[in-house]
Amino acid sequence: MSSPPLSYSYDTNGFVIIPSDTPLSLVPPTQLIPFRDACERVITKTRTGEWTRRRTVGKQFPPYDNDNPDSWGVQHLMHPDLGEALFAEWYCSERVLSVVKALLGCEETDLEMELFNLLINPLSHDFALRWHRDDVRETASEEEEVDALGKWHTGVQWNTALYRDECLFVVPGSHIVPRTPEQRALSSTLDPPTNPLDMPGAIQVILQPGDTVFYNSNILHCATYSSQAKRATLHACMGDAVRGGAVRARNILQHDLKWMQDEAFRETLPNDTARGTLDRLKRLQSEQGGAQVVYSLAG
Template sequence: MSPIKETYDSQGFVVVPGLISSIDFPKLQEAADTIVNRTREGSWPHRRTVGKQFPPFDNDHPDSWGCQHVMHPDLGKPGVIFSHWYTSDALTRACAELLQCGEEDLQLELFNLLINPLEHSFALRWHRDDVKENALPEEEKVALDQWHSGVQWNTALYEDSCLYVVPGSHKVPRTPEQRARSSTLEPPSNPMDMPGAVLLTLKLGETVFYNSNILHCAAYDHTVKRATLHACTADSRHGAARGRNILQHGLSWVNDERFREQLTPKGRRMLDRLLDLQKNTSAEDVGYSLEG
């Protein structure tokens, strides 16, 4: 077992530096700036709005904390740049290592951008991405035991000190005190009040891979620039296990032929596995994982 896989299995996350080449880094920063500007001026409608923590997102607030669907063909050149990064050799090798699969098994999924709001600091409540806050301990245990088919990752284009996690919590139900601090829809006033919590600071260019059912939250300071790539990749051999968590974000646009054309051959094969997931997931199986 590799060192990054061993750490990932035991802690629920691992930080890996150096996945972005010196040639690609300024391209990714420029692409991010373009999308952020479009989102803030209102010409890119797919955004995460302040006041809404989880999908479905709305337009009830003018300030944004995220840009959705950054590989979308309507974005033009930035979408192509992000598509090529998502399917880059360094990144897909790391995903395959953590998922213990071949690169030929990888499935294309979500790719978004987390940004600082301009006028309002914002926080997410403590949560697991696909386990309800009121799940009983035995329900949590079943869900955690089944959640091994995908990996979530954040790559920092600027230093990022927003994500809090409880190491090891991807394997065990919450303690009573942890449950008390993660059973409401309200974000914490101080994330470090959660027993076992640590703050993950990502340096420029570092990527944290994490199990998205680890207990985690985030706090966004509107005064500090943030542009963090936020995505997930899956092992397609697990079939429809990822359906609800992925398709709740609205991915009909991946059927656009323009999207296929902007992908590398590897990316097209990853896309085909996502399209198979869409076909094999019924509408009644796609709901929203969390509220808030």
């Protein structure tokens, strides 16, 4: 019996894992070293202060505190000033876009460039993100939650691990149903979980090098960051510009993407497909006027 299509698992569970040893792998084993090398260069720039667009320990959502010396993420991997062409080539590659199109059920001409960051291990502090949905406040009523979950199907988020990654925890199926009273209690606090598996229904997502998990970012999820375990996980999202509109805007435009409007960035993109996804983002920026909100791509 053949396995169900990716979209079925994704729609049903809210996430789907693509192992590194399958034809759909986003980073086959032979490509791990170039990705690791590129990541090591940007991590070094971040930890030495040369690159200041980062996520700092102690802050789950932007704006981040640049006075904190420890980081858990690097922002804007495709920025021309980082000088790493590999990232834009990969983000806009057919290998990535084919999976995104399958999960969103859209055409290539619908796709919108969004965020591409890197999740890394802090050096001096263990850190954790609290249980959350990216675009639903923890204080939302059940009615508000149901309404929001019904609209959050026009974008997809993914983590591609370059080293073994045990950081992400999710509650399968929670992207389409409101929280139970116990889940609400554990996700209404601003404190990180002591034990993520105390959350009813939670599982730990374990990725081997080269594995990718695609997930609906309104699935109930949290993450833990160990200063002792090396982490370099590509962390990105992409949307359907035709159906997404303001729903996508309020989640991504808070991340200071004005630099993407610069012609210097456009010139670094590898092909017309990539430039098309950028044009759709720029159209969204123009239409929404830089909409802001308190939620964030985090994982």
